[in-house]
Amino acid sequence: MNTIPASSTNVTLTTAPEGIDGPGxxxxxxxxxxxxxxxxxxWPLPFATSCCGIEFMATMGAHYDFARFxxxxxxxSPRQADLLMxxxxxxxxxxxxxxxxxxxxxxxxxxxxxGACASSGGVFDTYSVLQGIDRIIPVDVYVxxxxxxPEQVLDGILKIQELIQNESVRRRETxxxxxxxxxxxxx
Amino acid sequence: xxxxxxxxxVMDRLVARFxxxxxxxEMCYDMMTIEVPAHTIIAVLQELHxxxxxxxxxxxxxxxxxxxxxxxxxxxxxxxxxxxxxxNLRLRIKIYLHADKLEVDTASALFATANWMERETFDFYGIxxxxxxxLIRILNMEDMVPFPMRKDFPLEDQRREDKADEMxxx
Numbered sequence: 001m002n003t004i005p006a007s008s009t010n011v012t013l014t015t016a017p018e019g020i021d022g023p024g025x026x027x028x029x030x031x032x033x034x035x036x037x038x039x040x041x042x043w044p045l046p047f048a049t050s051c052c053g054i055e056f057m058a059t060m061g062a063h064y065d066f067a068r069f070x071x072x073x074x075x076x077s078p079r080q081a082d083l084l085m086x087x088x089x090x091x092x093x094x095x096x097x098x099x100x101x102x103x104x105x106x107x108x109x110x111x112x113x114x115g116a117c118a119s120s121g122g123v124f125d126t127y128s129v130l131q132g133i134d135r136i137i138p139v140d141v142y143v144x145x146x147x148x149x150p151e152q153v154l155d156g157i158l159k160i161q162e163l164i165q166n167e168s169v170r171r172r173e174t175x176x177x178x179x180x181x182x183x184x185x186x187x
Numbered sequence: 188x189x190x191x192x193x194x195x196x197v198m199d200r201l202v203a204r205f206x207x208x209x210x211x212x213e214m215c216y217d218m219m220t221i222e223v224p225a226h227t228i229i230a231v232l233q234e235l236h237x238x239x240x241x242x243x244x245x246x247x248x249x250x251x252x253x254x255x256x257x258x259x260x261x262x263x264x265x266x267x268x269x270x271x272x273x274x275n276l277r278l279r280i281k282i283y284l285h286a287d288k289l290e291v292d293t294a295s296a297l298f299a300t301a302n303w304m305e306r307e308t309f310d311f312y313g314i315x316x317x318x319x320x321x322l323i324r325i326l327n328m329e330d331m332v333p334f335p336m337r338k339d340f341p342l343e344d345q346r347r348e349d350k351a352d353e354m355x356x357x
Contacts, residue, residue, distance in 0.1 A: 092328050125343045125350065127335035128327060 014040055031169050038082070038108070039164040040070035042157075045081035047101060049088030052115035052147040056087050059150040069157055078104040083160060084137075087147075089117040090130045102137045103186060107172045110163065112156050113139045116146045138180055192241045192274040194219045204234055220279040228267070228282050229292045235269055235278065236297060243278065245270040246294065249304035251312035252281075255338045262286040263314060267294070284314065293319040311336035 017036055019028030048056055060066045060074070075081035078101045090098055102111070113133050116122030119142045121131035133139060140163055143156035171177055181187075198219065202209055205227065212221040223231050235243035248268040255262060263284040270277050284291060293316040294301040305316040306325040313334035316322055324331065333340055343350070 092331075120349050121344065121347065125347060127333075127340065127344075131344045131347050 031167075034169050035165040035167060039161040042069075042071045042083050042110075042160070042164070043073055043075040043081050044071050044083040044085050044112075045075050045078055045101070045105070047084060047086045047088075047098065049090060049094065050117070052087035052118065055147040055150060056085065056114065056153060059153045064150040064154060066154070066157070069154070069161065071157070078102075079106060081105055082109060084109065084111045085114060086111065086118040086133050087114040089122065089124055090133055091128050092130050093128070095130050095136050098133060099136045099186075108164075108167070110140045110160055111137060112141045112143065112160055114143045114153060114156065115148055116144065119144065122146060136184065137186070138184060192271075192276065194276050194278065197235075197238070197241050197271075197276060197278065200238065200240075201231070201234070205231065215279065218277050218279050220281065222281045222283070225265075225282040225284055225291050228265075228280070229294060229297065231280060232267065232269070232294055232297055235271075241271045241274050241276055243269040243271045243276075245272055246298040246300055246304075247277075249294070249301055249308060251308040251314050251336065253312060253337050259287065260285045263289055263312065265291060265308060265314060289314045290317055291315075292317050295319055310334070313337070 014036060016026070017028050017032035019026055019032070046053065046056055048054075058064060071083075078084070082105075084102055084105060086098065102109070111133075113119045117124060117129070118133050119139075121129050123146075125131070130136065141156050141159045143152050145152050148156075168174075198212060198221075201221070205223070208223055208227050210222045210224070212219065214220070232246075235241075246267065247270045248266070250266055252264045252266060253262065254264070261283045263286060265282050265284070267280040267282075268277065269280065282291065289312075291314065293305060295305060295316070296318070302320070303325060305319055306322060308314050309316065309319075309322055310324040310327055311334055323329065327335065
């Protein structure tokens with residue numbers, strides 16, 4: 001018989017959403033269940049172009065261990081990703097590519113802009129640099145810093161999780177959301 | 188023993204060939220700098236390229252320049268840096284262009300490397316090189332309209348809202 005070391009049995013389970021609990025059943029709303037499942041299984045797509053990308057590697061590594069928030073698997077294909085993490089300076093020439101990556105992602109999708117450059121262009125206030133990715137795609141969470149510390153990135157991820165948890169399943173069908181996308185002329 | 192060729196000898200040969208076409212020549216930051224009219228530039232480059240004693244076979248650099256405060260016929264220019272690898276001599280050649288007629292013959296037939304450098308000069312200054320095989324933007328977006336290295340191009344993005352003047356002492 002195999003003995004399992006005590007440490008590996010310390011599995012943290014996420015807390016169940018509010019609901020009505022009884023013998024053999026548990027009733028809650030679908031929004032809460034879906035939100036809980038989505039929030040704890042984000043597949044991020046790292047779009048790293050410069051030093052913020054290096055900081056993200058530290059976030060992904062063993063010390064800060066991004067994986068413990070349920071984002072064990074980075075997706076390098078936009079088609080299987082939930083969260084687009086834009087990290088670094090985006091030049092104007094890169095803009096259409098970033099936009100295409102965003103368009104290839106399936107709904108529901110979220111975007112995190114990491115660092116000053118992705119959020120506002122940063123110090124690169126110049127002809128060749130996009131002055132913030134929110135000029136071409138909608139952004140959910142901005143992480144300030146140049147570059148931000150891994151703790152800040154994790155904080156940004158927790159903010160994204162909060163958004164995901166509280167998002168209505170039908171949000172993506174709402175006229176507000178469609179208006180947001182059409183503002184960016186995204187189909 | 189063979190004596191080393193000097194830039195003065197090169198200059199003598201150039202003056203003998205082009206005479207008063209060479210409008211000025213001076214040592215500038217340890218590099219001989221000459222100014223020639225725009226229409227002679229290819230002939231000058233060809234002469235330097237074909238010179239048997241000191242063949243200038245390397246076009247180190249080619250770039251544009253913009254002086255909006257000067258008279259109209261001196262506002263734009265192109266600088267060519269030549270290098271003779273056999274005698275390690277360098278020469279800087281400047282031409283000036285009229286602001287209303289930003290056109291000069293291409294050097295890309297003579298030096299293949301001029302192809303990209305002329306595209307870059309066109310990209311940033313809007314100087315057109317006649318006879319260039321593919322004169323399109325090289326570094327910036329294809330649909331960009333202004334030429335960003337011109338002095339009248341604003342340094343900062345006018346649409347940025349987060350840079351309050353008071354934060355920058357203005």
